[in-house]
Structures are given as C-alpha cells and as structure tokens.
Amino acid sequence: MGVPAWVWFTIAAVAAGAGLALLAADRAQRTARNRERRRWAALRGWQFTESDQVLPTRWQHGLIAVTGRGTGRDVVTGSTFTADGRRLVHVLDHEVNGRTHAVMVAVHRRRPLPTVVELWLPSVPVPREGELDxxxxxxxxxxFVSDMTSARPLITPDLVDAADEIGDDVTVVWLEDAWVVAAAPPSAGPARLERLLRDLGELADIVDPLDGEDDEEDRVLPSNVRELPRAGRAVPPA
Known part of the structure; x- marks a missing residue:
C-alpha cells in the first residue's frame, strides 16, 4: 500500500516552511550585520558602501585563491594611524555565490613586495599545488611564498610574534603587492575588527622599512576618506 498523498504534501510543506525560516533568519542576521557595520563606519568617520565588485579584484592570493573573487558586501573604507604613519584600510564581507565566507580586512603598505607570503593555520588545507612553495x-x-629568496628576509622574529598575535580565528593572513590582508570569521564584529586592524597595522610596520623615505604628509588618500587622529596629535579644524 502506497503512502497517502497528504503525507507527502505535509512533508513538502514542512520542508518548505523550514527553508523559508532559515532564509528569513539569514536575512535578519545579514540586516543586523549591515546596520552594525554602517554604525561602526559612521562612528569612525569612514566611508560605507553596500556592495563593491571591483575591490576584491585587487587580490589574487590567500582566501581569494581558494574561494574566488566574489563580491564585497558592507564595505568600509577609511584610514588609521600606526607607529609608521597613516594607512588606508578596507573591511568587507567576502561573498561568493550568495554565501559570506569571511570578513576580509586589508591594510595598505608603502610599496609592493616582490613576493607573496601566505600564513595559514595548520588546520586549513594547503594552497593549490604549484601555486606557491x-x-x-x-x-x-x-x-607559503611565491619567491623563496625574497621571502626569507621578511621572516623576522618581530614578524613571527606579530603573526602569532593575530589569533586562531583568522584562517589566513597574507602579504600581496602593497597590502596586508586577513580573513576573519563572518561573525566578527566591530570590536574584533578593530583589534585585527591594529594587528595588521603592526605587521605592515614590520614589513615596511622604517627608512623615512616616504613623507607621511605626501601619502594621498581618497578624497572621501577622513583620517583618524593619531594619539596625542591634534587635528586642525576643517
């Protein structure tokens, strides 16, 4: 004897209801994160953008090499100060095929590196064979690096200590071109992102030569980005 049609109808209805509930919960969580990120950007005087398809194309390694470039959501752009001066920063949800894989946090450096350096947690599968050594x-x-000769001098005790301070919730930190980038969990809130920005800023200071060749006042930031004052430094009125 076959199963009555009403049983299959009930199962389908329950499954559909569960799917709609999950979708609604995900949308509510997404909306809450959007509001939180927007408030954080406003508090810091930084720029907030709902979506950016171009920004993720700046990077090809680290998380991007694993998941694809995708789209940046809830993008925050601003500037902050480190011990070595003012630096441009980006924070964005990295979304691929509708799924947020991580919060990407990027800090700009003075000049490009001749090598890529990826620092992965040992629990994460290694990059694709042949990409990096x-x-x-x-x-x-x-x-994992693209050029052994260029990478070895970068691995100093200070860099090791700074990398260890970043935390095991960040699966990968990488140096690419003129950026230090990290992949934080999608649930990372403003407080965690603030700490990560400080840690990446310290890492950028270590990698950048402290030779004074670049005058801080000559560093140009986008016109729509307002810098934050360094501790103990007054900001002239607009």
Missing part, C-alpha cells in the same frame, strides 16, 4: 613554519602558522 612551502617556506616552513612561522610561529603558529605555515608560510
């Missing part, structure tokens, strides 16, 4: 352990992480 394994340099070896760097503190709690494993380093």
């Amino acid at each position: 394994l340099l070896g352990p760097v503190g709690d992480r494993y380093a």
Whole structure:
C-alpha cells in the first residue's frame, strides 16, 4: 500500500516552511550585520558602501585563491594611524555565490613586495599545488611564498610574534603587492575588527622599512576618506 498523498504534501510543506525560516533568519542576521557595520563606519568617520565588485579584484592570493573573487558586501573604507604613519584600510564581507565566507580586512603598505607570503593555520588545507612553495613554519602558522629568496628576509622574529598575535580565528593572513590582508570569521564584529586592524597595522610596520623615505604628509588618500587622529596629535579644524 502506497503512502497517502497528504503525507507527502505535509512533508513538502514542512520542508518548505523550514527553508523559508532559515532564509528569513539569514536575512535578519545579514540586516543586523549591515546596520552594525554602517554604525561602526559612521562612528569612525569612514566611508560605507553596500556592495563593491571591483575591490576584491585587487587580490589574487590567500582566501581569494581558494574561494574566488566574489563580491564585497558592507564595505568600509577609511584610514588609521600606526607607529609608521597613516594607512588606508578596507573591511568587507567576502561573498561568493550568495554565501559570506569571511570578513576580509586589508591594510595598505608603502610599496609592493616582490613576493607573496601566505600564513595559514595548520588546520586549513594547503594552497593549490604549484601555486606557491612551502617556506616552513612561522610561529603558529605555515608560510607559503611565491619567491623563496625574497621571502626569507621578511621572516623576522618581530614578524613571527606579530603573526602569532593575530589569533586562531583568522584562517589566513597574507602579504600581496602593497597590502596586508586577513580573513576573519563572518561573525566578527566591530570590536574584533578593530583589534585585527591594529594587528595588521603592526605587521605592515614590520614589513615596511622604517627608512623615512616616504613623507607621511605626501601619502594621498581618497578624497572621501577622513583620517583618524593619531594619539596625542591634534587635528586642525576643517
């Protein structure tokens, strides 16, 4: 004897209801994150953008090499100060095929590097074979690089200590071109992102040569980005 049609109808209705409930919960969570990110940007005087398809194309390695370029959502752009001066920063939800894989946090450096350096947690599968070479352990992480000769001098005790401070909720930190980039969990809130920005800023200071060749006042930021004052430094009125 076959199963009555009403049973299948009930099962389908329950499944559809569960799917709609999950979709509604995901949308509500997304809306809450959007509001939180927007408030954070406003508090810092930084720029907020709902969506940006171009920004993720600046990077090809790290998380991008694994998931694809995707789209940036809830993008925050601003500037902050480190011990070595003012730096441009980006924070964005990295979304691929409707799924947010991570919150990407990027800090700009003075000049490009001749090598890519990826620092992965040991629990994460290694990059695709042939893309990068394994340099070896760097503190709690494993380093994969595109050029061994250029990468080795970068791995100093200070860099190892700074990388270890970033935290094991960040699956990968990488140096690419003139950027230091990290992939934080999608649930990372403003407080966690603030700490991560400070940690990446410290890492950028370590990698950038402190030779004074670049005058801080000559560094140009986008016209719609307002800088934050460094501690102890007065900002002239607009």
